Amino acid sequence: MNKKVSLFFIAFATLILASCSDSGNTITDDNSATSTAVETSEVKDNANESSLETEEPKENTEELFQQVRNNEPTSERIAALEEIAMHYYWYGGDMKKAEKELFQGITLHGDYDVVEQSFARATVIDPYDVELKRSLASAQILQDKIPEALKSFEEIIDIDPDNFEAHILHAAYSKVTGDTDSFEKDIQKLSEIDQERGQEYEVKFDSIEEIEKTTLNSEVPENITKDNHAIITLGYALSDEGEMQETLLERLKVTLKAAEKYPDSKIIVTGGVPKKGHTEAELMYDWLVEKGIDKERIFKEALATDTVENALFSMDIVREEGLQDITLITSASHMRRALVTFNEASQLMDTLENKTSNREFTNVVYMDYDSEEEAQKVTEEEEMVIYRDFIRTSGIWQFPGLQR
Structure with a gap:
């Protein structure tokens, strides 16, 4: 079985077994329309979400490193780099080994750095693959490298000027940094690419601004509608x-x-x-x-x-x-x-x-x-993760085909 598929099913099975219970109204993958897409990863930079810290699987990263180093076909080298990236994203790993075996001359500062460098290497192998560039940008976002991520999105747009997802992402993170001009240009371009969908996202962006103004209640509100609540x-x-x-x-x-x-x-x-x-x-x-x-x-x-x-x-x-x-x-x-x-x-x-x-x-x-x-104050860091998770919820994956 392909290693990536094997890794996914091992982790997926762990989640399913751990979530089974005989009491209460437990929701399983049998009656949840979205649960078939359950991932085994957690965005580790957020202290307010559940944090997945499972034992690192007995995956031979050395074999993956070998596939990248040797004269393997282009697709297999890229697939190995993607698998290395997801391995370090999900479970972490030995950074010194990654430095020695794969990224000589680069000092790695954390697991997400391995993710970034893996996708960076993949984009060198295939500089026309816009999904690899989007994955690279996502790895940069995870490390708060917004300027670098914006540059990666711009490279996608240079290759594919009508790439809707790249304009959405560029618009969102331009907005986070206060670059109103770039945000408005992206919004205009979105409507040119797909008028209906572009207008939908424009409304969504306006809605986020309103939600950010929401008063946070430390006491249970009065007069909440009781029917079907x-x-x-x-x-x-x-x-x-x-x-x-x-x-x-x-x-x-x-x-x-x-x-x-x-x-x-x-x-x-x-x-x-x-x-x-x-x-x-x-x-x-x-x-x-x-x-x-x-x-x-x-x-x-x-x-x-x-x-x-x-x-x-x-x-x-x-x-x-x-x-x-x-x-x-x-x-x-x-x-x-x-x-x-x-x-x-x-x-x-x-x-x-x-x-x-x-x-x-x-x-x-x-x-x-x-x-x-x-x-009540919204920091730039908070706004960044608000837009990141909004985009993910709207159906645009962080790492296309790999991880929502």
Whole structure:
């Protein structure tokens, strides 16, 4: 079996086995429209999402290095570099070995640096492959190298002036850096390439600006619509011992208050990264039941590995259960990104149902800032990950064909 396929299925099986449970409303790949695309990776630069830290598989990276060094066919050398990139993205690895065996003369500063250098090498082998260049740009974004990423997107546009995805990405990160002129030029070009789709993204960008102004509530709001209402609580990385950490416990305390204030609301707990045989969703479910919440109210979404999957998989439950308005619960530093991704996922569900739900999203946060005033400020770093995850949720993968 191809090594890439083998690696994927090993990791996928691990997630599925870890998420199985006999109690509650656990969502599995049998009844989730999006779960067939579950990845085994997590964006590691985010301290407010679940963090996948699985044991490195017994994959012979030396053999992959050998394929790149030797006179293998072009396609096989590129495939080996892609596999090296995904190996270090998912699991990390020996950077000194990568320096010695593959990237002589380059000092590597982290796993994402290996990802970047792997795609950089691949783009040298095939400088016309725009998807490799997009993967290179994504690796640069993961390391906060926005100017370098913008240059990579511009190289794609030089090769393919009508590349819609490249203009979307260039527009988003130009906006993050405050380059309004470039943003507006990209938006205009998008409408020229595909008027309907371009206008849709222009509306989405405007919507993100409005969401970024949202007031973060540290107390459960009054007068939330009670009919078909759902509370969705986002998970947070379990400890190496498979236990809930303070951040997740604080989110659950907020959830308990909301659940008691709105006793008819359904509750979705989302988080599927396994540690010691447990997922966040399972432990969150158990904690709420122990505190007196009726287990029939709670749905366990135990497959998601990051914020994008939290949104896609949870909103699939919302769609299946006929739920309408949503109250999101997560940390204040994570809420704006969650609101953006869940709104985008909600629009996808509307598309699948061929309807307009006009769903209302409210929020309650665990305040992880020193003050509410500080919490309302959106930094450039936060805005970068907001746009990154929005684009991923909208269907444009970070690493085309490899990783959402």
